[in-house]
Every structure is written in C-alpha cells, then in structure tokens.
Amino acid sequence: MASAAKRLEAVYGTATPQIAFDGVTLVLGGKTIIENLSLGVQPGEFLCIVGASGCGKTTALRLAAGLYQPTSGKVNFDGQPMREPRREIAIVFQDYGKALLPWRTAAGNVSLALEAGGMPSAERPARIEELLRTVGLPGHAGKYPSEMSGGMQQRLQIARCLAQEPKTLLMDEPFGALDAMTRQGLQDEVLSLVAASGATVIFVTHDLDEAIYLGDRVIGLLPHPGRIGIELSVNLPRPRDQLSTREHPEFLRLRRQLFDFIKATEQ
Amino acid sequence: MNRAAIIWRVASFAVAAGFVAIWQLIANLKLVSPVFLPGPDRAWAALMRGFSSGDLWSKLAGTLEHMAYGWLAASIAGIAIGAIIGSSSRMRTYVAPSLEFLRPLPVSAIIPVAIAMLGLTQAMALFVIAFGAIWPIMLATIHGFAAVEPRLYEVARSLQMSRLAVIFKIALPSASPDILAGMRLSLTVALILSVVCEILAGLDGLGHWVLLSARAFRSADLFAGVILLGLTGYVTSVAMSLAEHRLLAWQAAQR
Numbered sequence: 001m002a003s004a005a006k007r008l009e010a011v012y013g014t015a016t017p018q019i020a021f022d023g024v025t026l027v028l029g030g031k032t033i034i035e036n037l038s039l040g041v042q043p044g045e046f047l048c049i050v051g052a053s054g055c056g057k058t059t060a061l062r063l064a065a066g067l068y069q070p071t072s073g074k075v076n077f078d079g080q081p082m083r084e085p086r087r088e089i090a091i092v093f094q095d096y097g098k099a100l101l102p103w104r105t106a107a108g109n110v111s112l113a114l115e116a117g118g119m120p121s122a123e124r125p126a127r128i129e130e131l132l133r134t135v136g137l138p139g140h141a142g143k144y145p146s147e148m149s150g151g152m153q154q155r156l157q158i159a160r161c162l163a164q165e166p167k168t169l170l171m172d173e174p175f176g177a178l179d180a181m182t183r184q185g186l187q188d189e190v191l192s193l194v195a196a197s198g199a200t201v202i203f204v205t206h207d208l209d210e211a212i213y214l215g216d217r218v219i220g221l222l223p224h225p226g227r228i229g230i231e232l233s234v235n236l237p238r239p240r241d242q243l244s245t246r247e248h249p250e251f252l253r254l255r256r257q258l259f260d261f262i263k264a265t266e267q
Numbered sequence: 268m269n270r271a272a273i274i275w276r277v278a279s280f281a282v283a284a285g286f287v288a289i290w291q292l293i294a295n296l297k298l299v300s301p302v303f304l305p306g307p308d309r310a311w312a313a314l315m316r317g318f319s320s321g322d323l324w325s326k327l328a329g330t331l332e333h334m335a336y337g338w339l340a341a342s343i344a345g346i347a348i349g350a351i352i353g354s355s356s357r358m359r360t361y362v363a364p365s366l367e368f369l370r371p372l373p374v375s376a377i378i379p380v381a382i383a384m385l386g387l388t389q390a391m392a393l394f395v396i397a398f399g400a401i402w403p404i405m406l407a408t409i410h411g412f413a414a415v416e417p418r419l420y421e422v423a424r425s426l427q428m429s430r431l432a433v434i435f436k437i438a439l440p441s442a443s444p445d446i447l448a449g450m451r452l453s454l455t456v457a458l459i460l461s462v463v464c465e466i467l468a469g470l471d472g473l474g475h476w477v478l479l480s481a482r483a484f485r486s487a488d489l490f491a492g493v494i495l496l497g498l499t500g501y502v503t504s505v506a507m508s509l510a511e512h513r514l515l516a517w518q519a520a521q522r
Contacts, residue, residue, distance in 0.1 A: 085424045086425075091425050093418060098418040098419070099421075099422055103517040104440075104517075112426065146517075
C-alpha cells in the first residue's frame with residue numbers, strides 16, 4: 001500500500017520532482033515570509049501543508065503557482081524555472097465567491113478556462129456538461145454563482161480548474177469556509193477526481209485531520225519566517241474512507257504527532 | 268406586479284393628473300396671462316398640430332440626433348479613457364488631479380471656447396455635448412475598473428489569458444454596473460446640452476423651436492416643445508433602465 005509517489009518511484013526510479021523549491025526565500029515589504037525552503041513534490045503526489053496561521057503556507061502555494069517570484073532561490077516546474085503562472089497549474093482559492101465571475105453562469109465560468117485554452121466554441125458545451133457532471137453539478141449549468149450554495153460554488157471552481165486539464169492542482173484551504181458535512185463529501189470527491197486525473201496536488205489546510213486524511217505526505221511549517229518544521233509520510237491505505245481511515249492506528253499516531261508539533265509551534 | 272405595486276402606480280398617475288388639473292384651473296381662471304401660460308388643452312392642441320404638420324417631428328429628430336451622437340461619442344471615449352486610467356493605479360495617481368480640475372468645470376463655460384474654435388456648427392454641438400456627458404461615464408468607468416476583484420486577475424493570470432481577453436472578459440463586465448449607471452446620468456446631461464446648443468447656435472431641434480416660439484409669444488407651441496422635451500428625457504431614461512435591467516440580469520440573481 002505505497003503512496004502514489006512511492007509507486008511512481010518504484011516504477012520510474014527516483015522521479016524528477018514536478019515542483020521543486022530550491023532554497024527559496026521570499027521577502028515582502030521588508031519582512032521575510034519564507035526562508036530557505038527546499039521541497040520536492042513528485043508527479044502524482046498529494047502533498048498537504050499545515051501550520052499555524054501566518055506561517056506562510058498560502059505564500060508557499062502562491063510561489064508554486066508562479067503568482068509570487070522568490071526573492072532568492074528557485075522554484076522549478078518540470079525542471080523549468082517558474083517565471084509566471086501557467087495553465088497546467090490550476091489554483092482552487094478558498095474564497096470561491098471572489099474567484100468566480102458573478103456575471104457568468106456556472107457553464108460560463110467553466111467556459112472561461114476552455115476559452116483561455118483555445119477550445120473551439122462548438123466543442124465547449126459538451127465538455128462543460130461533462131465537467132459539471134464530474135463535480136456533481138449536473139443540471140446547474142444555467143445558474144449564477146450567487147444562486148448556488150457555498151459547497152456548490154466551490155465545486156464549480158474545481159470544475160473550472162479541471163477544465164484547465166492541470167498537471168498540478170494547488171488548493172488553498174478550499175474547504176475552510178464550508179460546513180463539516182459538505183467538507184467531508186468534497187474531500188472524498190477531490191480524492192477520486194485526483195485519482196482519476198493523476199494530477200499532482202499541493203493542498204494547504206489548517207485542519208490537521210484533513211491533511212492526514214487526504215495526503216501522501218504532510219509538511220508542517222514553522223512561522224516567522226516560514227520553514228519546514230516536520231515532515232510526515234502518510235502510509236494509509238487508499239482509497240481512504242471517512243470512518244475506517246480516521247480510526248486507523250496509523251492515522252491516530254500521525255494525528256498525535258502533528259498536534260504535538262502544532263502545539264509546540266504555538267508556544 | 269403585485270397588488271401594492273399596482274396601487275402605487277395608479278396613485279402616481281393620479282398625482283400627475285392632479286398637477287395637470289391644477290394647471291388647467293390656473294389657466295382657466297387667468298391667474299397668469301394666457302399670452303404666457305396656455306392651458307394644457309391648448310398646449311396639447313399645439314402638440315398635435317405640430318405633429319400633424321410634421322414640424323415637431325423634424326425638430327424632435329434633430330434633438331434626438333444631437334443627443335444620441337454626443338452621448339455615444341461620450342460613451343465610447345469615456346469608457347476607453349476610463350478603462351486606461353482605471354486599470355493602472357499609477358495612471359490614477361497622475362491623472363486624478365487634472366480630472367478633479369476639469370470635472371467641476373461648468374460645461375457652459377466651454378461653449379464660448381467651442382464656438383470660437385468650431386463656429387456655430389453641428390461639430391461644435393457634438394463637441395460640447397460629448398464634453399459634458401463624458402464625465403459621469405469616465406469617472407464611473409475609472410471607479411469600476413479600479414474596483415475589479417483582484418482575485419479575478421489572479422484567475423486570469425493562472426489561465427494565461429491575453430490582455431485583451433482580461434479587459435473584455437473580466438474588467439469590462441465587472442465594471443459594467445458602474446459604467447451603465449454613468450451612462451444613464453450622462454443621458455440627461457446630453458439632453459440638456461443638446462437644447463442649450465440648439466438655442467445658442469440656432470441648430471435645428473426642439474431647443475430652437477422653444478426659443479422661436481417664446482420670441483413670437485406662441486406660448487402653446489412653447490409648451491408643446493417643453494412637454495416633448497420632458498417626454499424625451501423620460502422615455503430615454505426608461506429605455507436605459509430597461510437595457511440596464513437586461514444587461515445586469517446576473518445582479519438581480521445576486522440579491
């Protein structure tokens with residue numbers, strides 16, 4: 001029951017990381033947000049980043065997205081330096097309400113990514129329908145985001161990201177604003193979507209259980225400045241299950257370890 | 268429309284009818300000399316006479332033409348300039364003081380300048396109307412472009428959208444409620460300035476008609492022209508509201 005990354009390593013030998021941070025430091029407004037961060041994310045890996053608020057986890061994600069450029073050090077994607085955001089890296093923002101176009105319907109919002117990718121307009125409707133079905137929004141194509149619940153809007157944002165056909169999916173506390181039931185449902189859906197597409201995922205969250213439940217690997221950041229404080233491999237069987245995975249002794253052991261780490265950083 | 272809305276609508280018509288009745292009463296009692304104040308009956312008759320002879324039609328067409336051309340020119344220029352200024356915070360800092368100087372400038376002060384440069388011509392009228400009507404549109408566009416959700420620009424970046432696509436698919440639609448509100452304000456400004464230019468430059472239109480009627484003491488014709496101007500303002504503004512309602516259907520969903 002090896003993790004996705006280990007599986008790939010077994011097949012290909014030591015794979016080149018899809019995303020590689022090499023001694024990355026980011027200074028914003030005279031403040032060092034991230035210091036000397038080195039990190040490799042293997043293709044197909046599901047990496048979760050946790051940490052106390054203000055530890056730079058969202059910043060690390062924005063560096064991986066190419067939305068920020070490091071002050072020193074390098075961020076590479078597939079061995080190439082990241083100079084700007086790229087279409088094969090999709091970002092799911094936490095504030096889905098701000099990341100969707102309120103003047104476009106659900107179908108229109110998904111279409112935005114297809115238009116950007118240069119898909120001919122004749123092919124779009126079928127693809128849009130397929131994507132909306134994939135994220136569990138069939139029959140909502142004509143609705144505006146404001147007519148949808150928070151969970152539905154976040155599904156819609158995920159559909160738009162999938163329309164980019166991303167190699168890497170960057171998720172910034174995507175379920176932070178949702179209620180517990182909706183969150184669990186979406187966690188499982190993201191896992192099956194990712195398994196189906198084979199995308200690499202970096203998932204930022206402040207929910208430690210969520211990180212362990214989803215990830216192949218969990219990294220805990222230390223604050224001021226942000227740096228890696230703990231790194232845990234999650235050797236839990238997949239597919240994960242909301243009940244049995246969370247009751248697994250390994251899950252509980254990792255949970256304990258991570259909680260102790262976070263507690264220590266907060267003192 | 269629900270019951271309450273119908274009652275309000277009926278009440279508002281009743282108030283309007285009441286005003287007309289008072290007007291008729293004042294005219295009938297000759298509280299104001301009939302030379303200056305015709306009753307609604309005479310004004311109405313003059314309106315009908317003007318239409319049947321075709322004179323008023325051509326005057327109305329003239330005013331509508333001035334208004335439409337000036338307003339459209341102001342809209343195109345206002346949105347274009349506003350978009351350029353609004354999409355860059357540096358531009359806003361540089362240009363804002365000049366705008367603050369030009370904006371409160373009474374447009375009537377520009378008219379002599381325009382007449383000196385362009386003469387008593389249609390071009391002069393077009394310039395003055397467009398100059399007056401551009402401000403609400405341009406300022407609204409600047410505001411609308413400056414207020415685009417930054418997150419959407421990040422979405423656009425991650426989709427590697429072209430600059431043009433960002434303007435037409437993100438910024439313009441996002442600013443459209445502001446822009447349309449500005450365009451509605453400008454519509455009134457354009458009508459006022461059309462009349463002013465027609466009066467000053469003797470251009471064919473309702474302004475000219477009103478002026479000539481007043482000079483000839485044809486008070487019924489004068490009032491017919493004023494009524495028609497009022498109707499023009501009302502109808503164009505209602506049409507604009509309908510267009511706004513249509514274009515901004517997504518906002519209705521938001522409420």
